[in-house]
Amino acid sequence: MADYRNRVGGVYALTVFTPILPGHEDELRDHLAALPLGEEGPLARLDQLHVSRIQIFDELVDQGPPHRRETLERAHLLFTSTIDGELDPYLDAICERIGDEADGWWGHCAGYPGTADRAAFRRYIRAHKIDTNLLAVANPGATVRDVRESLALRERVVDFAAEVQGLDATALRERFLTAFADVR
Amino acid sequence: MSATAPARPGNEIGRMTGLTLFTPVRRAWRPFLRLGFFVAWHAKVFNRHILQFNFIKFVRWTIVRDLPGEGLSYSYMLFESNFDGPWQHYIDAFAYVIPKDIRLTWGRGINFPYPPPSEPLKAWIARNSMEGGTYYCAYPQASTRMVRSALEVRKRFGALAREAERLTPEEFKAAYERFLVDAQAHL
DSSP states (O other), X not given: OOXXXXXXXXXXXXXXXXXXXXXXXXHHHHHHHHSOOGGGSGGGGOTTEEEEEEEEEOOOOOOOTTOOOOOOSSOEEXXXXXXXXXXXXXXXXXXXXXXXXXXXXXXXXXXXXXXXXXXXXXXXXXXXBOOXXXXXXXXXTOOHHHHHHHHHHHHHHHHHHXXXXXXXXXXXXXXXXXXXXXXX | OOOOOOOXXXXXXXXEEEEEEEEEEOGGGHHHHHHHHHHHHHOTHHHHHHTTSTTEEEEXXXXXXXXXXXXXXXXXEEEEEEEESOHHHXXXXXXXXXXXXXXXXXXXXXXXXXXXXXXXXXXXXXXXXXXXXXXXXXXXXXXXXXXXXXXXXXXXXXXXXXXXXXXXXXXXXXXXXXXXXXXXXXX
């Protein structure tokens, strides 16, 4: 209903809370802690993913009087992602590229249908999604690919500038055309 | 006695830190908060205001009315921010530069420590921060400023690269030197 609020520019913010099956908390905690990080991790296989956090939410903090502390009936899995583009292609990418791993964490959650049934997976995530009220993005027009390519290019440009100091105009142009033949 | 490895933090990778808070909202304040977020969302100036801190990549606020199977009596605010460096530095900047914004957002929370100073706020955040789990960033070694500079370099460099072939060596050398001067701050 308020899906538009999850978006700024080309960036979409996904927030999902799913109830963890009773007795599965410790196993899920260990599973998350053992996931490889960075480029070795499953999330690195999702091309459109900027940042993501997956964590267990099992306690409401006592804020002191006059706050009446509430207790959770069960623990929940919080999955957040900041992605390029639309939600459904992202959910499809989860099914295609990290289906086993995603089943590894959401498989500990109540009612989870698995990634094998892609339509049911989409419905499950959408049913547990909470819309963002406010989102701010430093570079809303830049995709993950844009950022990675730009960082790599900047490095090449800096190296090139150091290498060509003192060259005459003809040699400089030739070196440039060779070094950056892929950029045009 | 064998040394044990420190626990792996679930909210740090490379230069990046993720901060997640889940705090109660007073019932009477919820409509104002929703309205404030609605106005801020539509007022594009907000994005510039919050992102004046050039160490924030992404930040979101989400009002959670309830969770599956819970029947919570309070609404809660889920705050997630992804930024460069440790969160203690981030909070110092917030507490002293935009204390009014912080008060408006969390000031109607329960027992919220109004900044400045920043130390009570840091203690409050440490109490309410959600820990553990796993954290991912596609470019964890690049600060927000590095990303912004790289995007700027790419934009300017593209024009030079496209023109290079049709320029004489002397024209190219002049264009290249202009590029270096223009992009100097981003290299």
